[in-house]
Every structure is written in C-alpha cells, then in structure tokens.
Amino acid sequence: MEDKELKKLVKKSRNRQTKKILGTYAIMLLCFALIGLVFMSVYNYGPFKADKVSGLRDDRIKTVEQQSDVGALLFDQVQEIQMNTDVNQLTIHIDYYEGEKLISATEPFQVGDAEETGEELSGLKGSLMYGIPTGEKRMIIDFIGDGYRARGQLDFDEYLTLEKDKGWSSQEYYYEGTERIERDKKYYLYLTQTGGNMYLDFEQNLSKKKLKETKQTIVMYMVLK
Known part of the structure; x- marks a missing residue:
C-alpha cells in the first residue's frame, strides 16, 4: 500500500472518530438541556413560572x-x-x-x-x-x-x-x-x-x-x- 493511500485511510478514520465524538457531545448537551427544561418546568423556574412561586413544585x-x-x-x-x-x-x-x-x-x-x-x-x-x-x-x-x-x-x-x-x-x-x-x-x-x-x-x-x-x-x- 502506498503512503498516499495510507494517509487517506488514516485521515478518514480520524474524521469518523471526530464525528462520533462530536455526535456524542451533541447528544449529551441535548440530554442536559432536556433535563434542565424538565427541572425548570417541575420547579416553576424561568418561562414556566407564570404566576407561581419559583423553586416550588405544584401542589x-x-x-x-x-x-x-x-x-x-x-x-x-x-x-x-x-x-x-x-x-x-x-x-x-x-x-x-x-x-x-x-x-x-x-x-x-x-x-x-x-x-x-x-x-x-x-x-x-x-x-x-x-x-x-x-x-x-x-x-x-x-x-x-x-x-x-x-x-x-x-x-x-x-x-x-x-x-x-x-x-x-x-x-x-x-x-x-x-x-x-x-x-x-x-x-x-x-x-x-x-x-x-x-x-x-x-x-x-x-x-x-x-x-x-x-x-x-x-x-x-x-x-x-
């Protein structure tokens, strides 16, 4: 196998690995964002507050x-x-x-x-x-x-x-x-x-x-x- 082909394979492998890492980070950030939104909704923070007391669950x-x-x-x-x-x-x-x-x-x-x-x-x-x-x-x-x-x-x-x-x-x-x-x-x-x-x-x-x-x-x- 020539050096050029070997370099291409290594580059492709690194690109795939980078995409996997970025994809994993994106999923983690999305999960954290969803958890944060659920927490804010349950405890009536931010846009979920309306006329309620912040930091306190309903009922x-x-x-x-x-x-x-x-x-x-x-x-x-x-x-x-x-x-x-x-x-x-x-x-x-x-x-x-x-x-x-x-x-x-x-x-x-x-x-x-x-x-x-x-x-x-x-x-x-x-x-x-x-x-x-x-x-x-x-x-x-x-x-x-x-x-x-x-x-x-x-x-x-x-x-x-x-x-x-x-x-x-x-x-x-x-x-x-x-x-x-x-x-x-x-x-x-x-x-x-x-x-x-x-x-x-x-x-x-x-x-x-x-x-x-x-x-x-x-x-x-x-x-x-």
Missing part, C-alpha cells in the same frame, strides 16, 4: 427558612409559608384550650372567599406570612399572591385570655415542600402554651397528656379547600 407548601433583617427587627416572631396550589380557599383556624378542654374555635382569616372578595381565584399561589410585632400580643397575617393580597390580624387579648404572668412558650411548624397537599387537612402553623416546657415535636404538644399538664394552649393551623 406543595414549604417554610421559608431565612427571614429579612427588617422582619427580624419589626417582629419578635415571623414566619413565611410559600405555596403553589390549585385550591381556591385558605382558612386560618385558631383553637384555644384550657387544659385538655377546647374553649373556643375561631376562623379569624380567610383567603379566596368569592362572596367577600367578589372574585374567584384559580388556585392559591404566593406567600402566607404571619408574625408577632415586637412587644405586642397580636399576630399579623398576610397573604400575598400574583396581583392579590389579603391581610388580617389575631389579637390574643380579644380571642383568648392568656395569663401574662405564666410565661409563654411557642413553636412554629416546618414544611419542606416535598409532600403533595391534601384538601381539608389541618396544616399546623403556630403553637403557644403557658407554663412548663414544650416538646420538640409539634404534635406531641397537642397530645391529651400534654394538654392536661398545660394551663392554656393556642394552636393556629390552616385548611385548604
């Missing part, structure tokens, strides 16, 4: 871990729950116990009631924020969605009769945003009790045994419909 709620410095200055306690849901109504419930006896059950705040707002929402998507202003005994509740806002407040002295000299212990519930929401389920938000220590487990503080040991208990939760 999920999650607790925002970091609060702003301004919030820390204005509130003794503040919490934010983000949500992307197809429900049309959110109701905040407040249950007040003396010992294990339920004394009162109120609904001081609601979002998505068409009779009150005059509009029907197509799914609640946004942030539910609630906090106790520094030095006060009332809770401000705020829901902020895309082009929609609702605000209310809970006055502890109005709804309840906490004994101020007994000391308060309080706890917030934490949601990771992994579980799909269920309609008509209690989603605990906030708990405060007078006297004694609280368990780390939120729901354990609402057991009959713990309620018996505690003079007064306030529990706040939301129900989605």
